[in-house]
Amino acid sequence: MTAVAQPRASAWGRLRYRLSVWRREPTVLLGAVLVLILLYLVVAPLIAVLSDAGQVQYGDEEKAGAAAGSVTSFYLWRVFRSPVSQLLFWEPLVHTITVAIGVTLVAFVVGGSMAWLVSRTNVACRGFLSTALVVPYMLPSWTFALAWLSLFKNDRAGGQIGILEAWGVHTPDWLAYGAVPITICLGLHYYPFVFLLFGNALRRIDSQLEDSARILGAGRFTVLRRVTLPLMLPALSSAILLVFGRILGTFGTPYVLGLPVNYTLLSTSLFSAVRNHQQGVASVVTGVIVLIGVAVVLIDTRLVREQTRFVTVGGKGAMDRRSPLGRMRWPATGLGLGVFVVAVVVPVLVLALTTVTRTPGVFRRGNFTLKYWIAEHLDGAPGFPHGVLRGGDLYTAAFNSLRIVGIAALVCGVLGLLVGYVVVRTGGSRLSGVLRQVTFLPYLVPGIAFAAAFLSLFAVRRGPIPALYGSLALLVIVLIVTHLPYSSRSGISAMMQLGREPEEAAQVCGAGWLYRVRRVILPIQKGPLVAGVLLPFVSGLKELSIVIMLTTTGTQLLTTLSINLVDFAYSQMANAVVLVIAVVSFLATYLTQRLSRTSLASGLGG
Known part of the structure; x- marks a missing residue:
């Protein structure tokens, strides 16, 4: 009896000791809980949507020739080999690659040239340009698409024609819809990626290396080819791959400009499959988008590691040297201002003019009106019979956006800081590595594919988890998960800069863990916490690809x-x-930049 009771008492004692340790220092327990929750919210949706690709869905029993829930390769055959596979997959895939290459070229030319002007020359208005040229990314991506339609729309799609058609200038379909406008609009939206990455890389290059090459007799193009570009290659490759990867999940612009001529990308093909209740087909397309997205990010990660092979040594003063433009200074300034006008001023001005004119492009006094903003009743608009500021539609949508995005951003910021705390405090452990990788995983998945994955997981009740489709909770959760990579990286960076001494001093004084977090960690990390909340809030306000299938x-x-x-x-x-x-x-x-004292254009000067 005594020999049996002793081990039991010892085991109970060890358990009580561990519980008391976890109560005083629950970092490991907190990390384990976070890993379990995030595995369910990040990995489970992907497993659910991919498993749907191999199971017969309800309503497809006759087509698949098997009972619902049976294992099948029917959807793989339908997407890749069937008579309709060209429309479902291959054509959208070719369109996606074509648009992605075109957008990347536009973004590279515009963003790269503007980064060189701002970073390496004495162009005028550098401070203004360094901020103004980033503004296009602050706008919703389909802002440019709607402005393009307002200018170039012809009578093919119905509804009001564009300004040029109203002036008697016929616009062909290839200019009004399809690949050309999608490429230009997305290129104007995403060139800030290249502008920021390219500009920061240019500032890190020591100008003395280029001067040395010129002294040895190298020409301008030889210096560019043999010195500058090799040092710039990792940053350029990362910018190009990031732009390419973003195109996979972009929905608004391809939908607005491609729908009238049935020009589909993988994102719009996926949306059509979901809307037509073809869950198995949607799962296969989602899997392809995820695989391409993962491949793009892995290549980018490899190139970032390769960047350590290109190291420059020099003084900061040499690195900041700027080439004088001479008599070309003001034309170059005009070019920079022209890009801002084309990418920001013109689209916003065109949209604003269309909202206050009855007939587009007619600027007579009698043609101006505010009815689209404030009218109590609009003729010929049964689906939206009043001005935007009348009725409750806009205010309900605005309230939902602020409430959903606000809650998601707040939770995202707190989670990011907690993830950073656990990763840093358990640094080097297996728990730290798993938590770091799980929080980064959503970055690998394009937004619309993640939305399809969440729809597959939460459309029906699964065990104790109820069906969440159509609820605010689902939108909050998906926004938290998809923005967690940014807030978690912010939290990890912030916690790595904070030593253990302040917390240990409070612990010596008898402060418990919650008290230390509330009175020591949070006050010190207030800035990163604000950034971790406001940045997802800004991004979530203009988010469409992630929420379009879940609202x-x-x-x-x-x-x-x-x-x-x-x-x-x-x-x-x-x-x-x-x-x-x-x-x-x-x-x-x-507000984000003011409160967090950061700038999207930091590093480009100004």
């Missing part, structure tokens, strides 16, 4: 309200809603 009538957001108005061909009201989103997004971005 319902009761969970309408500003972004989905705008797209629904596009579907109804109410272009003036759609443009008005986009302007509201742009204003809110710009103000939120400005």
